[in-house]
Amino acid sequence: xxxxxxxxxxxxxFAVTLAVFMLIIFALTNAGLDPRAGHxxxxxxxxxxxxxFGLLGLYHSIAIIFFDxxxxxxxxxxxxxxxxxxxxxxxxxxxxxxxxxxxxSVGPVFAAFSAASVFLWHTFAEFPGTPGTMxxxxxxxxxxxxxxxxxxxxxxxxxxxxxxxxxxxxxxxPGITITSLIVMFIVGIGLTIGFIFMANGPTDRILTLxxxxxxxxxxxxxxxxxxxxxxxxxxxxxxxxxxxRARRRATKFGARKxxxxxxxxGGPPVDLLxxxxxxxxxxxxxxxxxxxxxxxTDQRFVRAxxxxxxxxxxxxxxxxxxxxxxxxxxxxxDLMTTAHFRDRRAMRVVGGDPEQSRxxxxxxxxxxxxGKVRR
Numbered sequence: 168x169x170x171x172x173x174x175x176x177x178x179x180x181f182a183v184t185l186a187v188f189m190l191i192i193f194a195l196t197n198a199g200l201d202p203r204a205g206h207x208x209x210x211x212x213x214x215x216x217x218x219x220f221g222l223l224g225l226y227h228s229i230a231i232i233f234f235d236x237x238x239x240x241x242x243x244x245x246x247x248x249x250x251x252x253x254x255x256x257x258x259x260x261x262x263x264x265x266x267x268x269x270x271x272s273v274g275p276v277f278a279a280f281s282a283a284s285v286f287l288w289h290t291f292a293e294f295p296g297t298p299g300t301m302x303x304x305x306x307x308x309x310x311x312x313x314x315x316x317x318x319x320x321x322x323x324x325x326x327x328x329x330x331x332x333x334x335x336x337x338x339x340x341p342g343i344t345i346t347s348l349i350v351m352f353i354v355g356i357g358l359t360i361g362f363i364f365m366a367n368g369p370t371d372r373i374l375t376l377x378x379x380x381x382x383x384x385x386x387x388x389x390x391x392x393x394x395x396x397x398x399x400x401x402x403x404x405x406x407x408x409x410x411x412r413a414r415r416r417a418t419k420f421g422a423r424k425x426x427x428x429x430x431x432x433g434g435p436p437v438d439l440l441x442x443x444x445x446x447x448x449x450x451x452x453x454x455x456x457x458x459x460x461x462x463x464t465d466q467r468f469v470r471a472x473x474x475x476x477x478x479x480x481x482x483x484x485x486x487x488x489x490x491x492x493x494x495x496x497x498x499x500x501d502l503m504t505t506a507h508f509r510d511r512r513a514m515r516v517v518g519g520d521p522e523q524s525r526x527x528x529x530x531x532x533x534x535x536x537x538g539k540v541r542r
């Protein structure tokens with residue numbers, strides 16, 4: 168289960184789809200039809216609103232299942248064009264690699280469309296509800312819609328919190344990942360029951376409760392998202408992932424050699440450079456068993472692993488036009504040097520000299536902004 172965030176319009180599309188789907192479900196239950204088990208049975212229209220409120224809670228708490236791709240990694244076409252660009256490790260919730268606005272937009276967008284669609288439910292409901300309750304006041308006051316909006320957004324935040332935990336442990340503790348996803352669905356069932364009772368609950372009490380839960384759920388979602396990003400980055404830096412083809416080639420032939428020769432004074436092994444390619448700058452870290460490099464040339468940007476004095480293996484690479492800047496920061500006790508890109512995930516190495524890391528980050532940021540190498 169990976170998170171598709173290639174365009175904001177995708178989030179809008181799924182939000183509209185959910186709103187239309189729930190409108191259809193309410194219309195069926197309001198007409199006395201129960202669309203379960205593949206056939207229609209009698210249903211008490213008085214229970215239509217509570218049942219549909221419950222479904223809104225369930226779908227928001229497991230909203231991650233609507234998104235099944237992670238476009239932060241190179242596409243299949245790009246990977247096919249360059250066999251040295253490895254496929255990213257399998258991910259349950261790749262959304263943690265995505266820009267913040269894309270991650271944080273899902274909850275409010277889904278909640279806004281859902282809360283607005285309930286006004287349509289009320290226009291043809293057989294049982295308009297009891298005054299003073301969420302359902303009974305929905306057509307006469309904006310407070311029930313605000314309460315439902317905050318409740319749905321909170322449910323999405325809670326689901327994303329468990330999704331981030333699942334991602335954080337996916338690579339090294341699959342048992343925790345599976346447990347987190349199971350708990351997410353169990354909590355989703357609990358939220359479903361809560362939303363069912365919410366429909367006939369007092370508006371003022373529900374709004375107060377939603378206003379209290381919302382900031383807590385948002386902080387929990389953002390906090391686990393940040394923590395998961397750091398944990399995944401550390402693991403990926405310490406355990407470089409290679410494509411199956413790359414592993415077979417490395418096992419059978421060893422690292423790729425283009426030119427023979429020494430590494431050059433202070434530079435990377437020259438076998439890394441293609442004929443005519445010019446090295447602009449590089450940063451080296453010896454934190455991993457095989458030292459890693461971030462390298463900028465006039466033709467590409469590369470993260471590579473040093474296998475020997477004149478042998479390197481390319482782990483990731485991108486075109487110069489994708490580079491957007493660099494950062495050097497402390498993550499816990501580790502120094503993290505990161506190159507950021509447009510339309511693909513960042514490249515990171517852990518460790519190295521702090522001054523060199525900072526200088527490298529500033530240099531590639533200058534390169535990305537001006538297209539020139541700082542002298």
